[in-house]
Amino acid sequence: MATGAGVHAEAFRAACAQFATGVSVVTTSTPDADFGVTVNAFTALTLEPPQVIVCLAHTSNTWRAIRKARVFAVNVLSADQVPLARLFATKHQDKFRLVRATVRRGVAGVPLFDGALSNLECRLVDTIPRDTHVVLIGQVVGVRHDPAAKAPALFFRSHLYEGFAAAATVGDH
Secondary structure, three states, rough: OOOOOOOHHHHHHHHHHHEEOOOOEEEEOOOOOOEEEEOOOOEEEEOOOOEEEEEOOOOOOHOOOOOOEEEEEEEEEEEHHHHHHHOOOOOOOOOOHOOOOOOEEEOOOOEEEEEOOOEEEEEEEEHHHHHHHHEEEEEEEEEEEEEOOOEEEEEEEEEEEEOOOOOOOOOOO
């Protein structure tokens, strides 16, 4: 299967798999249910105002819920939360019923996972549809991070890993 530029999808996927990324679970809530999906397509966009980018498939139930709720959270997972990443990477209909981590509600009412390296609560401010995915731009309205030197969950070569041991650095707050 070739992409528009003559690049084979398998080669593109293999090349991108060489980039180690953090692992996050994007969550939201509607009056009917809580939703969440594991992503590695997340990054900061701007500091002033604080904004992030998340990419989700158009077919994602979580994306459909975010479109209604207009709020979401990015839960940046720690190494000991790899099972949580695996759960939210599935299509299971009631993922939150199976969660063993403590879940609390943030200022935007979205589910936040205790034990995550950080939680960023966002108001959806823009979307950019692109082929199979949509780019979500979120204005950060609440933030929490764990200052402990915990290891991150990592995604590399299409596998989840319990990341390297992190050390506090000068300037960590």
